[in-house]
Amino acid sequence: MALSKSPFGLLARRLGGDAPLPVAAERAILGLPLIIRTIEASRDIKYEGGTADHCCVILDGWTCCYQSLTDGRCQILSFHVPGDLPDLQSLYLPSPDLGMATVTRSIVAFVPHAEMRKLSDQYPAIAQAFWREVLVSAATHRAWITSLGRRDARQKLAHLFCELYLRLKAVGFTDGNSMPMPLRQTDFADALGLTSVHVNRMLKTLREEGVIDLYARRLVISDWEALCAVADFNPKYLHLTD
Amino acid sequence: MALSKSPFGLLARRLGGDAPLPVAAERAILGLPLIIRTIEASRDIKYEGGTADHCCVILDGWTCCYQSLTDGRCQILSFHVPGDLPDLQSLYLPSPDLGMATVTRSIVAFVPHAEMRKLSDQYPAIAQAFWREVLVSAATHRAWITSLGRRDARQKLAHLFCELYLRLKAVGFTDGNSMPMPLRQTDFADALGLTSVHVNRMLKTLREEGVIDLYARRLVISDWEALCAVADFNPKYLHLTD
DNA sequence: CGCAAACTTGATGGCCGTCAAGCAAAGTGG
DNA sequence: CCACTTTGCTTGACGGCCATCAAGTTTGCG
DSSP states (O other): OHHHHSTTHHHHHHHHTTSOOOHHHHHHHHTSOOEEEEEOTTOBOOOTTSSSOEEEEEEESOEEEEEEOTTSOEEEEEEEOTTOOTTGGGGTSOOTTOEEEESSOEEEEEEEHHHHHHHHHHOHHHHHHHHHHHHHHHHHHHHHHHHHHHOOHHHHHHHHHHHHHHHHHHTTOOBTTEEEOOOOHHHHHHHHTOOHHHHHHHHHHHHHTTSEEEETTEEEESOHHHHHHHHTOOGGGGOOOO | OHHHHSTTHHHHHHHHTTSOOOHHHHHHHHTSOOEEEEEOTTOBOOOTTSSSOEEEEEEESOEEEEEEOTTSOEEEEEEEOTTOOTTGGGGTSOOTTOEEEESSOEEEEEEEHHHHHHHHHHOHHHHHHHHHHHHHHHHHHHHHHHHHHHOOHHHHHHHHHHHHHHHHHHTTOOBTTEEEOOOOHHHHHHHHTOOHHHHHHHHHHHHHTTSEEEETTEEEESOHHHHHHHHTOOGGGGOOOO
């Protein structure tokens, strides 16, 4: 009950991974200081305090991490959904080249690094969970490298859909074979190294093949097996338990 | 002196990062159990014991991490040089989808996970260093994602050269503006999402532009500034101190 | 209802893949 | 020391995937 009432309920469940956290550790998470902000869509995520001595937890909405090139072009590195800790790595190493932005209007909790450290020093299960979080995100980076390097546009889209569907399902945001899909075609393009024009064309062919449908900000996966086959998808890297 | 005599001297220096490790921690590293193997070029790296309960340290030679697609194609995810810990992440999370292979004949030390854990539990400086290692490699993954997504073939090559030059320099393997370059054109291709034919063409234009030269297994960087400009290179992600 | 953002579609061109052939370098065995 | 083989490098011809440019059309929001 406390789990679902607190804004950090999702986080506690997530950090549990396979086995739930010890009660004391869970209570410590639920007692984390709350600095909660609602941020409009398509805004950079920054803690107002200035220096980057906070981590953030996505409580609601979709966000992304990105890098900008000097010519103004943008590469999206990852998408984040409720329960995610997109910048946990900042606890141990600054990444000044890394931007974070909202995709939709989002509710974000900021937690001071000092509090996070206390948690991880005090509860080995949480330290372990932090490792797990960071390493799953590294594994996801590797999967994206392979996608960007060796798949064509249609396969890239299919692979991204597979990943997002399973991640959303893990936090209970899917509904049967469909899920919310707030990403614009330019977002797909910036994530997959394409142009939005070509994304549009490939979405059309995936629709015509009867693999997916995409309308009214929802993605319908008409044929999961076919989608995985197109993507050559192997879900292991996500390390989801269910 | 002990530092340079032990096979783990490079490792101790590396884990020190900005500030050298405490003497006790350093001694613990130098006392790590030695299971050293020499592995021929272009072989998979696996500890013979079977189960993946070891980390490895590259003592000499070049290696890489890669993923294979079911159609047989290969994506190289990272290159590794002496002093690197290519699979440190296996300490905390298995990555069955991740392969490791030698590029040149290499000397590799295998260290049981149990010993690594002891080290990190006993010496906070080493735990900190492990975090740093894993996060630098994640930052490198992100830089590769951006390269693969948003640079053309010539820029991708330039970016890879910049990265490898600085990393080699950090471990003292460069000589002025040149460095050993054992990678074949197919290796560049597999890392950058290209074909070896196109890599060959782009190497030719980089040579003709007077930016680099590449022969006899050595890379000469004729114009570092120009190379960085072509690559839009920002070295921060490597977190090198010098 | 009006404006802006996003989506769609066609035409055209370029980067890079594919195929193919020839060359160079390095190792092997007689 | 020299055929012979293997591996890697180089170059040309051709084609396809995807970028670019340029309309329209639709959707969403104030």
